[in-house]
Amino acid sequence: MKKIVILSIVLSLSSISTAKAQSFLDKIDRAVDKVDRASNTADRASNTGRKLSSLFGKKNKKNTSKTNEIETMTIIRISNIDLTSLKKIDGIISGTSGVTDTDMKYNANESIITVMHTGSSEMLLENIQPKAKSIFTDKNVESFDEGSIEIKIK
Numbered sequence: 001m002k003k004i005v006i007l008s009i010v011l012s013l014s015s016i017s018t019a020k021a022q023s024f025l026d027k028i029d030r031a032v033d034k035v036d037r038a039s040n041t042a043d044r045a046s047n048t049g050r051k052l053s054s055l056f057g058k059k060n061k062k063n064t065s066k067t068n069e070i071e072t073m074t075i076i077r078i079s080n081i082d083l084t085s086l087k088k089i090d091g092i093i094s095g096t097s098g099v100t101d102t103d104m105k106y107n108a109n110e111s112i113i114t115v116m117h118t119g120s121s122e123m124l125l126e127n128i129q130p131k132a133k134s135i136f137t138d139k140n141v142e143s144f145d146e147g148s149i150e151i152k153i154k
Contacts, residue, residue: 069118071100072147076113079142079152085135086111092131096124121146 076093078086083106090104093115101116117124125144129137135153142150 071116071118072121074115074117074121074124074147074149076115076149076151078111078113078136079109079150081111081135081153085153086113089113089128089132089135092128093124096127096131098124098127121149125149 078089081089086104086106090102090113093099093113094102096117098118099115100118103114105112105114115124121144125141136151140151140153142152144150
């Protein structure tokens with residue numbers, strides 16, 4: 001009889017603690033749900049903000065001062081250059097006035113730097129050369145034309 005009473009007390013206590021644990025888990029679930037709804041609301045607000053900003057458009061501060069100059073693209077092909085020197089040239093080009101963007105692709109045989117800039121390709125080359133004397137000189141320039149410069153490092 002004692003065993004039955006003790007077992008019934010243990011079972012009733014465990015069922016009470018189970019019920020309390022379940023209510024605790026329900027509270028956690030509700031809190032997680034609130035956080036999830038708040039994040040969804042923030043995502044929707046962000047998307048709305050993006051849509052509104054795309055309607056009004058962004059102003060490019062670099063191009064507002066020189067609206068009459070047209071941005072051109074020049075492809076610089078450099079043969080037989082190591083990666084360190086290519087990175088140095090890319091840094092020099094990026095720091096040159098009139099350059100808005102560069103894109104570098106490395107290959108041991110022929111690497112390519114695509115440059116978006118204002119002015120002519122010849123002016124770009126003239127602006128780069130004084131800063132890159134340690135990497136290439138006039139004798140390394142194979143050819144240049146509007147939109148294309150070819151350099152061969154020996």
